[in-house]
Amino acid sequence: MAWPCVCASLTSVMLGLVVLSLASQSCYGLGTFGFDIHHRFSDPVKGILGIDDVPEKGTPEYYAVMSHRDRIFRGRRLAAGHHTPLTFAAGNETLRINSLGFLHFANVSVGSPPLWFLVALDTGSDLFWIPCNCTSCVTGLRTLSGKTIKFNIYDPDKSSTSQKVSCNNSSFCKQRQCPSSGSSCRYQVDYLSNGTSSSGLLVQDVLHLITDDDQTKEADTRITFGCGQVQTGVFLSGAAPNGLFGLGMDNISVPSILAKEGLISNSFSMCFGSDGSGRITFGDTGGPNQGKTPFNIRTLHPTYNITITQIIVGDSVADLEFHAIFDSGTSFTYINDPAYTLLGEKFNSLVKANRHSSQSPDSNIPFEYCYDISPNQTIEVPFLNLTMKGGDDYYVMKPIILVDSEKEGNLLCLGIQKSNSVNIIGQNFMTGYKIVFDRDNMNLGWKESNCYDDVLSNTSPVPSHSPAVSPALAVDPVATSNPSINPPNRSFRIKPTLTFMMVVFPLLAIF
Template structure:
């Protein structure tokens, strides 16, 4: 079983070489919203703060393409193991932190980690007083904030200076008898009565240290007494970032701590993976929800330990306007143990479908794309096309049918070119895996603003360029 999961996730490996194949505008019409309609935000956007964006090529200036290839393998293997491990038995957080209500919002930059093999996105925030700025992974599938701290027992290489709590006037430790300490799945304690945390990933990497509170700075917004893991023992390769900012549904995630303050609303629009210098943002607050968004309900997993993920109801998929036979809502329903469902996730690179759904979808796409010249398959891709020499290609349209909303994917989110050399085959950018649920990955989300209204238990889609 483990070998099967690892083989299926080889699909991820070549994603670091993906570049967008430029298709004509006729190849990817929106079936729901005209492309010319402007993206409109709530009028209270005057309360939204914007940070300048920073490209992250510098994080990997010393890595070769081959090294990035294997780093991607390690990260993706760790991610699927972590997901399946959580499904198998981790306890979830049960208590919700409370903050004063405010109608103000803020926004923070997101930079694509795609050119560097991370399959994830970065945001830059300030930590401490005065603030020291660091890059953190942004992850809807995680329920914790952590970063490397001095003194290091073990620390991996990161681009920014490692955070030193002694240089911050707002840093505070959490005692073992604190209610914050008890929010952890497995709270720990050292001889000094300091609360300890530990996060372990599927590949053996992880972080441990002191559970603490600190002031975070996002733009000009300062958020006080945010609980985070101050890691003194950190092992693995995290792409040169300082750590991770989880925005999942758990109590200790960033959203779990500040969600009420910002009316439990946020949205992001992920930058095009091949044009990562293009600006993008994550927005928290009422202004995060665009008026053009169309919504589908968020679902609750019957297994409470899995409710940190964001589940949506996928009813079906169509190719060139024809529903794919063999894909029905019953394929994705929860069983009594919480297996099943569809997660929308910012940290997974490629949409992963359970086997029967993937095979039906792939076969329908092959029929619709019969006019395209087939290319050689690769170790990780079973459906590829030779589009060399073509200025334009008519790529079959793909629509994901969620409850109450249909999302039409741009051609670049469906078919992508493997840049293993100067040119390469263009391959079907989906995969099958043997896990208990399906995952909507970030390649399929790019260029679409994903709006989370947690107060209304819904997630919306506004298919626009990132703004």
């Protein structure tokens, strides 16, 4: 029997971050929650997990595995006062993990006594779920060097604060028929890709949080999440092996629950540092000097969908309107035609480098617009800007990716891929920014950031009671923005500094 989906939007999850800090408990103060994030391929994550036998950053294998997981997860069911900041009990720092994908992950603590779970952070999904008394799930990883990493498996009966959600719970349970009045609520999330899904029971338990400015103050809260008994598809081969942390708009997502409880403003931010580090902060609404654009809201399965009105490459401006989803669960940026070809061909006409010849059928390089480079060569590439609805400019800090290949040579590639479905702004185009998902005002905000020097600035007070209307039911906001800024007529000058080498991609054993 297949139960109706509690959360149906698919996410491209690539194991990517691990939170490095701990501690939290209770004190329901209003505010924000935040923690640092690092990419799964970063040296800190490799050090924590003891994983050295991973794809070398910049190799075709490195980008091929990220692109592969993106493709796996891109199939989505789409439809349309000042307060104390808060963070996870693990503290402010999270890390990316090399051989499990490309995206941001965090180590979250749930239950009493607390158990830790390495979960993928995903704005393209709603439900937070973790492996739980599972008959089909990943219980750990084993590297080629023989190191074993065991994951925690949640058991509601072993947590003194756990409570199963009743099938009659109208707030969270979407099960169509209840066998009896006291039966538990079952869920199934279908990710519509290679039979990928998670199913089990909905439960409530304590999520351990602490204040972000003083990490000795505990701020635990009860949340509803999925006790994932059966995982299928790519979840069994390393995609989100220890759980998925839904950051979407639906009322079952963690930010929605925290806002409904009156703990935070109905907003959060994610910062994507150029060095692979980052932060996520619940309740952060950004500042008055950030760029912003309204969300395109649909009542059924709402997503962080925005409208792009112009593509600017170098000094060339093209008026072309299309919609795209800002998705932290996707490594790269995926664009449909005609925008994909327009952007790619304009970039190709302006870049000062020789285009790489047609790739062989067995090539691991997932990008179409690639250029041959040498280690000591300086290359000019055009500046890339996306003008958002409302007029604010979104300058892409890192439009290019360096690839080193013993087989195909050393390459510089435009970090976009052609989409045949939805347009997605992935993490590579978010690098260098703090992205604000403001669900109170129904807009996306962004501001250049290194993720270390930000001062949290809530621009609106948290209401004493949670909003009565779910974001999924909100009407489209009126577009407001800062005055348009003319893009600079400039280009990047790239001098490759990679140590060019080829390594064999080592797979982690899943058990």
